[in-house]
Each structure stands twice: as C-alpha cells, then as structure tokens.
Amino acid sequence: MNDTVTLNDGSGGRQSARLIRKVFVRRFGIPLPLTDSAVLEEDGSLLAFTTDSYIVDPVFFPGGNIGKLAVCGTVNDLAVSGAVPMFISASFIIEEGFPLDDLEQIAGSMAEEAENAGVRIVTGDTKVAGRGKCDRIFITTAGIGRLKPQFRSIGTGNKVRAGDRIIVNGSLGNHAVAILGARHDLSFSTQVVSDCASMNHLIQLVLKECSEVHFMRDLTRGGLAAVLNELAQMTGKGMTIDERSVPVDSVVRGLCETMGFDPLHLANEGKIAYVIGESDYMKALEVLRNHPLGSGSAVIGHITDVNPGSVRLITSAGGTRIMEPPSGMLIPRIC
Amino acid sequence: MKYIEEFRDKDLIKKLIRHIGMVMRGKYVFMEVCGGHTSAIHRFGIPSMLPSGISLISGPGCPVCVTAMDFIDRAIVLAGYSDVIIATFGDLIRVPGSSSSLERKRSAGADVRIIFSPLDALDIARENPGKKVVFAGIGFETTAPATAVTVLQAGKEKIGNFYVLSAHKLMPPVMEAVAGGGTALDGFICPGHVAAITGSGIFDFLPEKHGIGCAIAGFEPTDILQSVLMLVRQVNLKSPSVEIAYTRVVNAGGNRIALKAMSEVFEPCDTSWRGFGRIAASGLKLREEFAGFDAERRMPVEIPQGIENPACICPDILRGLMKPCECTLFGKGCTPDNPVGACMVSSEGACNTHYRYNIYE
Numbered sequence: 227m228n229d230t231v232t233l234n235d236g237s238g239g240r241q242s243a244r245l246i247r248k249v250f251v252r253r254f255g256i257p258l259p260l261t262d263s264a265v266l267e268e269d270g271s272l273l274a275f276t277t278d279s280y281i282v283d284p285v286f287f288p289g290g291n292i293g294k295l296a297v298c299g300t301v302n303d304l305a306v307s308g309a310v311p312m313f314i315s316a317s318f319i320i321e322e323g324f325p326l327d328d329l330e331q332i333a334g335s336m337a338e339e340a341e342n343a344g345v346r347i348v349t350g351d352t353k354v355a356g357r358g359k360c361d362r363i364f365i366t367t368a369g370i371g372r373l374k375p376q377f378r379s380i381g382t383g384n385k386v387r388a389g390d391r392i393i394v395n396g397s398l399g400n401h402a403v404a405i406l407g408a409r410h411d412l413s414f415s416t417q418v419v420s421d422c423a424s425m426n427h428l429i430q431l432v433l434k435e436c437s438e439v440h441f442m443r444d445l446t447r448g449g450l451a452a453v454l455n456e457l458a459q460m461t462g463k464g465m466t467i468d469e470r471s472v473p474v475d476s477v478v479r480g481l482c483e484t485m486g487f488d489p490l491h492l493a494n495e496g497k498i499a500y501v502i503g504e505s506d507y508m509k510a511l512e513v514l515r516n517h518p519l520g521s522g523s524a525v526i527g528h529i530t531d532v533n534p535g536s537v538r539l540i541t542s543a544g545g546t547r548i549m550e551p552p553s554g555m556l557i558p559r560i561c
Numbered sequence: 562m563k564y565i566e567e568f569r570d571k572d573l574i575k576k577l578i579r580h581i582g583m584v585m586r587g588k589y590v591f592m593e594v595c596g597g598h599t600s601a602i603h604r605f606g607i608p609s610m611l612p613s614g615i616s617l618i619s620g621p622g623c624p625v626c627v628t629a630m631d632f633i634d635r636a637i638v639l640a641g642y643s644d645v646i647i648a649t650f651g652d653l654i655r656v657p658g659s660s661s662s663l664e665r666k667r668s669a670g671a672d673v674r675i676i677f678s679p680l681d682a683l684d685i686a687r688e689n690p691g692k693k694v695v696f697a698g699i700g701f702e703t704t705a706p707a708t709a710v711t712v713l714q715a716g717k718e719k720i721g722n723f724y725v726l727s728a729h730k731l732m733p734p735v736m737e738a739v740a741g742g743g744t745a746l747d748g749f750i751c752p753g754h755v756a757a758i759t760g761s762g763i764f765d766f767l768p769e770k771h772g773i774g775c776a777i778a779g780f781e782p783t784d785i786l787q788s789v790l791m792l793v794r795q796v797n798l799k800s801p802s803v804e805i806a807y808t809r810v811v812n813a814g815g816n817r818i819a820l821k822a823m824s825e826v827f828e829p830c831d832t833s834w835r836g837f838g839r840i841a842a843s844g845l846k847l848r849e850e851f852a853g854f855d856a857e858r859r860m861p862v863e864i865p866q867g868i869e870n871p872a873c874i875c876p877d878i879l880r881g882l883m884k885p886c887e888c889t890l891f892g893k894g895c896t897p898d899n900p901v902g903a904c905m906v907s908s909e910g911a912c913n914t915h916y917r918y919n920i921y922e
Contacts (some may be wrong), residue, residue: 232668234898241898480562485677486908538574538920544571545606550917553897557651558677559597559908 234554236419238447246406258309259460261381263307265373272375273307276300277368285328285362287408289401289420290495292365293332295312297339298424298495299446300369305426306442306498307496308377308433309344311369317351319364319533331411332363334398343424345369357483377433383461385440390529391507392465393500395428395514396421396522398450399478399492402556418477428517436510445497448552453499454537455551464533467549469542476559479491486559490511568781569605577613577786578610584793588614590745591792591883594736596623596782596909601633603918605782610673613791613910619911621735621836622752624700626910630831630867632728633658638862640671646689646861647673648682649697650704652907659867663697679704679711679725679845686715686723695724695856702722702768703754704818705729705845709826712847712854724856727846732898733763734843735834740771744881748774748792750785753807758817758823764803774801777811825853835869835903836879875902878911885915892916 235245243260250256263274274332290298298315304311316336319328379385400421407416425444431437435438444452446554450472458465474482474489482489496519502510514520539549593599602608608617621627622730637658639819647663654663654673667673672692682696682725698708708725715723732755740746751764756777764775774795776788788806795801805811811873823845832844869875872890877883885891885904895901897913904910 230668232664269569278789291809299715328569483562483565521656539606541606542569542571543574543606543607544610546609546920547603547918548920549604554655554916557654557908559651559676 231311235256236553237555238452239505239552239554242447248267257384261307261380262303263309263371265307265378265381271389271396272378274304274307274371275368276307277366278303279394280368281361281364282405284408285332287420288404288418290422291332291335292363293336294339295337295422295495296365296367297343297345298422300425301343301345301424302444302475302498303372303396304369305429306381306444307371307373308380308442309371309373310427310430311345311371313348314345314367314369315349316347317366319353319355319360321355321360321362322357323538324362329363338384339424343426343513352523378476380439380442383441383457385465386457386461386501386529387440388439388463388529389504390501390532391525392454392529393465393502393514393525394450394473394512395425395498395500397473397475397478397484397521398494398497399474399489401495402449402492403478403481416477416481418475421494421496423519425496425498425519428514428519431517432500432510432513435513436502436506437462438506439500439510440503443499443503445494447493449491449493450499450536451549453489454549457501458535458537461523462534463529464535465527465537466530467527467537468539468540471524473522473524487556490549491556539540565781568779570666570783573594573917574610574786576713577790578612579782579788579809581615581793582612584625584790584797585612585614586797589747589793590616590618591748591789592618592620592739592744592746593750593752594620594622594732595755596907598628598750598778598785599911599914600750600909601780601782603914606627606718606918607785609920612869615793617750618881618884619878620734620739620881621834621903622701623907623911624657624704624730624877626875627730627834628656628699628728628903629733629741629835630658630869631764631833632726632862632863633890634867634879635857635862636695636726637646637661637666637694638864639856639860640673644692645672646685646692646694647671647697648676648685648694649673650699651675653699653898655818655906656903657774657906659865661717673919676681676921677855679708682803683711683715683720683723686720690722693724693860695720695726695860697726697728698726701730701732701752701755702758702823703752703826706758706816706823709822711780711820712851713798713922716851720915723854724859725847725854726856727827727844728830729844729845730834731845734851735821735837736764736767736816738837739880740767740773740841743882744816746881747774747796748776748801750788750792751775751777752775752809753779756807756811756815757803758816758819760813761803761811762813768801772801775803777805777807779807779810789818824844836876873902875904875912878904885912888912
C-alpha cells in the first residue's frame with residue numbers, strides 16, 4: 227500500500243529524505259552527502275547553486291509572504307554553504323483568478339528582500355494554471371553565489387570534530403507557529419511573527435571573524451532535530467544538546483505544550499545552526515549577539531565522538547533521551 | 562511558562578528521585594495506563610533517572626492504540642464515498658486498517674480532515690451542507706464529553722449532515738481486564754485527565770478488589786515521580802489505596818457538567834479493544850434519541866474481515882505482558898514511518914515512544 231506520494235513525503239523529515247534518495251539521487255547521479263547548494267567548479271573558481279520551491283498556505287502571514295520567503299530561502303541556502311549570494315531566478319505558477327494586487331504585493335516584497343540581501347533577480351518565468359489546478363500561487367527560485375575555496379567544505383560538515391560547539395541564532399519555531407496561527411484551522415490565533423529573513427550578511431560577518439566555522443545549515447522544514455540528525459548521519463559524529471539552553475519563546479513553548487508539538491521539530495525561516503570550533507565559538511557568539519538577527523543566539527550543545535550518528539538530548543527535567551528526527555506531518559495530539 | 566516550569570524544577574526532580582531511592586525495598590513494577598504518561602515519561606527522559614529497581618510499563622490508555630481494526634476499516638470505507646468528509650484526531654489517520662489507512666485514502670482523493678476539537682467537525686458540517694460529515698471519535702472519558710457536547714449542539718441546531726462514528730471507551734473495564742489478566746503489577750499510575758472528568762472514585766475497585774494501589778498523576782515530571790513515590794510507599798506498607806498526585810486538577814467528585822453531557826448522549830456498550838478483544842460495557846454508543854447522528858446506524862457498510870499481522874505483539878504490549886523491544890518487528894519491519902501495529906503509530910504509543918526517545922546501548 228506504499229505506492230503513492232503522501233503529504234508525509236514532503237514534510238522535511240525522514241520520509242522526505244527517503245523519497246529523494248529513492249527517486250532522484252541515483253537517477254540524477256547526485257553525489258552524497260546532499261547539501262543545501264551544489265558546489266560547481268569552473269576555471270578554478272567556485273560557484274554555489276541552489277533551487278527551492280515555495281508553497282505556503284496562507285500566502286500572506288505575519289512577518290512575510292510567499293515572495294519574501296522565496297527570496298530569503300534561496301539566499302539562505304546559498305549563504306549557509308559559505309557562498310555570497312549574487313543572482314536569483316524566480317518562476318511563478320499562478321492560479322487563474324489570483325488577485326493582481328496580491329501578485330504585485332508579492333513581487334514588491336521580493337524586490338525589497340532582494341535589495342536587503344544584496345542579490346539581483348535576473349530571470350524568471352510565469353505560467354498561469356486553470357482554476358483548481360494549483361493552489362493560488364507557487365514560486366520557484368534558484369540562485370547562484372560565489373564561494374571562496376576555504377569555505378568549500380562547510381556544506382558537507384567534513385571538518386566537524388568532537389568538541390565543536392553548536393549555536394543557534396535565536397528562538398525556534400516562530401515561523402511554523404505564525405503559519406499555523408494564520409491558517410486558523412487549529413482553533414488558535416497568536417501574535418507570533420515569522421522569523422523569515424535573509425541571513426547572508428550576518429553569516430558573512432561570522433565567516434569574516436571566525437576561521438573555525440565547520441558547518442552551517444538553515445533550520446527550515448523539520449527544524450533543529452532534522453538538521454542535527456542529518457549532520458550526525460553525514461559525519462558519523464555524536465551530539466549532545468541541552469534542552470534548557472535551546473531558545474524558544476514562551477508563546478511558542480506554550481502552544482507546543484497544548485498541541486503536543488516539539489519546538490525542535492518546527493520550521494524556521496531565519497534560524498541557522500552553526501557548528502564552530504572550540505577555540506572560536508565565543509567569538510562567533512559575540513558577533514551573532516551584536517547583530518539584530520542574532521541577539522537571541524545561544525550555545526545549545528556540542529559534538530562528541532561517543533554515540534556516533536546519534537543526537538542525545540539532556541531534557542529540561544535532567545534526564546537523557548534521543549533527539550529523534552521528525553517523522554511525517556505535524557499532527558496535534560488528541561487530549 | 563508559569564504553572565509548568567515549577568513542575569519541571571530540576572532540583573525538585575533530583576530530590577524526589579533521591580527520596581524514591583531511599584524508601585525503596587526491592588523491585589517494583591508500575592503500569593502507566595495513560596498514553597500521555599508514556600509519552601511524558603520518555604520525552605523527559607525519566608527512565609534514565611529512575612533507580613534501576615523501578616520498572617514502568619505502558620498500559621492500554623493510548624486511544625489510537627486500542628482502537629480496533631474494524632473501526633478503522635469502517636472509517637476507511639466511509640471515506641471512500643464521494644459525499645463523505647471524515648473528520649478525526651491526528652494520529653488516527655495513520656493507523657493501518659486491513660488494507661489501507663485514512664492517510665492513504667486521503668492521498669488517493671478522499672476528503673479526510675484533521676481536527677483539534679469535535680466542534681470543528683460541526684463547523685465543517687455547517688460549511689458543507691451537501692456533504693455528510695463523519696466525526697471518527699476515539700478516546701476515553703477525557704474526550705467523550707467534548708463529543709457529547711458536539712452532538713447536543715448538533716441536535717439543538719438540527720444539523721442533519723453531522724454523524725459520529727464512536728469508538729469512545731471507558732477506562733475502568735480495561736483496567737479491570739489488566740488487573741485480572743495475569744500481568745505482574747505493583748501499582749497503577751492512573752490517568753489524571755480521565756480522573757479530572759470522572760473523579761478519583763472510579764479507581765477504588767482496584768485496591769479493594771485486586772489489592773493493587775493507584776496514584777492519579779499529572780503529566781509533568783514531578784507529578785509522575787510523586788505518583789511513583791506514593792506507589793512505592795503503598796507497596797511497602799502493604800496498604801493499597803487510591804491517592805491523588807495531581808490535586809491541582811483532580812478531586813473526588815470530577816466534572817459534573819462533563820459527566821452529565823456524557824451520560825445524556827452516550828450509554829455503555831460492549832466493544833472491541835485491540836489487545837483485549839471484546840470487553841463488556843467498556844464502550845460508549847449514542848443513545849437511541851441521538852441515533853440520527855450515529856454513523857454506524859445511519860450509514861451501515863460492509864467492512865472487510867481485518868487480519869492483524871501475526872508477528873505484531875501490540876496486544877501483549879497493551880496488556881503489559883511484553884515490552885516493545887521484545888517484538889521481532891520493532892525498529893525493523895515496524896517504524897513510525899512505516900508502522901505495522903497501532904502502538905507504533907500514535908505519538909503516545911509504547912512502541913512509538915520507545916523508538917523515538919529510548920537509547921539502545
């Protein structure tokens with residue numbers, strides 16, 4: 227009975243990874259490990275290249291809209307690979323009947339965010355689908371950025387070693403909660419605003435000041451738990467995370483308690499996990515905390531040689547357990 | 562978060578654990594009946610902190626886990642009708658029936674919606690007058706009152722396209738089945754939110770008839786540890802009783818409004834449980850005057866004869882006779898991504914929580 231694609235396959239967790247490996251990786255001959263951007267070498271210079279599609283319901287949400295998201299997401303995918311994002315493409319699939327005002331507002335946000343990030347939207351495509359053939363608007367962006375050779379292994383985590391510290395640049399889960407709240411289908415409304423932001427300038431600052439940035443990844447679908455488990459699998463290292471030191475806003479935490487969600491599984495659009503060498507992480511923390519997009523930064527754990535391939539969580543209660551990767555869609559608990 | 566952080570106080574937790582260690586005189590096996598407890602125990606890493614002489618085993622209080630396959634199959638058949646919308650609680654959509662699941666039906670085009678409250682199903686019915694909206698209701702005394710209130714509201718508004726497919730169940734009969742079923746137990750950690758509705762008295766028969774002590778617990782680490790301490794003491798003193806470790810929510814009388822709604826709408830019936838088979842007067846069905854809302858009566862369907870995977874030991878796990886890691890399928894043929902038994906589906910299921918949170922050395 228396992229022969230159709232389900233929503234779980236698109237949730238960013240284990241099932242998504244399995245689908246990509248099973249269907250695409252072998253056929254396309256993509257080298258492992260899978261990273262946020264491909265690194266391309268041409269005449270001795272390196273380019274990072276990435277693409278991402280955006281479907282979001284609702285199209286407008288507190289803190290942004292699908293257009294802003296489409297620019298930030300691709301900028302961030304390039305930036306966490308260590309690249310300086312330069313050019314972006316934008317393709318639109320628009321449902322017949324979509325309000326022109328909304329489309330203009332979305333395009334305006336994209337232009338504004340591209341300017342913030344210092345990238346140019348240079349090419350694109352527009353298709354209109356008949357009513358009901360697509361859900362309002364889907365956007366695909368692709369981007370290229372210049373990558374210095376010394377940052378080449380950041381996306382792969384090859385340099386990650388025991389003792390490295392894991393830092394996140396602020397509270398987790400706000401984007402997911404803002405979207406769920408705006409959807410009004412879970413019987414709550416919140417004041418939580420999405421953290422959607424282009425992180426490339428801050429990332430470049432960190433790279434400039436710290437020579438021991440060993441890995442970066444944006445904490446989008448699947449959240450922190452998905453990224454750390456993937457890194458553990460990629461590197462064969464272990465990790466220990468202290469739940470009490472993971473920043474989560476109290477509104478988000480309260481909502482997670484009520485709905486049975488784990489903030490470590492929630493999507494973010496402006497949060498990065500940094501893995502930084504022992505001698506350099508305090509400097510990185512200082513740089514991050516001095517920037518508006520990193521003022522809530524915290525060291526949340528470290529890399530270990532023990533427990534290879536697995537992420538351990540010291541719970542808020544003081545116990546120890548596995549920090550499991552998310553599986554399938556977020557589903558509210560029953561009682 | 563006020564009123565939560567206090568119950569997760571690390572120092573208090575350490576103190577409680579030390580205290581438990583001090584009063585222990587041997588080995589103890591306690592069953593946490595409620596799936597919410599199973600989930601909390603593992604999520605907070607409590608097994609890694611407890612003295613080794615204390616074993617906590619999961620019981621039959623995960624609503625998804627104990628829901629019989631014929632109920633899932635019935636919901637799946639109904640989901641196949643083009644004029645039916647199935648509304649249900651999250652985890653249920655993943656439970657495998659005999660040949661499919663609600664999730665699979667949805668990916669094939671069925672209208673299956675996840676809701677947070679039964680009242681949401683009523684909203685869907687109002688918004689879709691041309692469709693029949695079937696709320697697949699599961700859960701114990703905790704969730705049944707909300708279903709009852711929804712049925713009463715539907716009656717008041719004369720909403721003709723709302724139906725309930727009820728697999729609501731009662732806690733005492735299944736605890737009786739465990740207590741009398743050969744599981745070696747020194748005490749029950751009793752479900753706090755069931756007791757909040759019913760009052761603490763529903764567990765009195767356990768110490769009185771079976772000599773098994775009970776501690777009604779909340780869902781924070783200190784609540785659970787306090788209930789463990791209470792049970793250890795009861796065993797030591799050989800004086801089983803019903804104690805409340807959740808006095809901020811539970812009292813002897815329960816929630817009279819919820820109980821009234823429940824008894825107005827539902828009456829007890831014999832029902833099937835995964836793991837236990839048929840248990841007399843352990844289910845809740847709509848009373849005759851609400852038969853118009855009863856999906857089983859109003860929309861009769863032929864359902865396939867469900868066959869459980871014979872290698873799956875969910876039935877023994879639900880009765881506390883075996884542990885998830887003793888199953889040959891556990892973590893191999895059966896994972897949360899591809900569950901065989903219901904205990905691997907629900908986030909409150911024993912197999913699911915063991916798989917997600919436990920450390921295997």
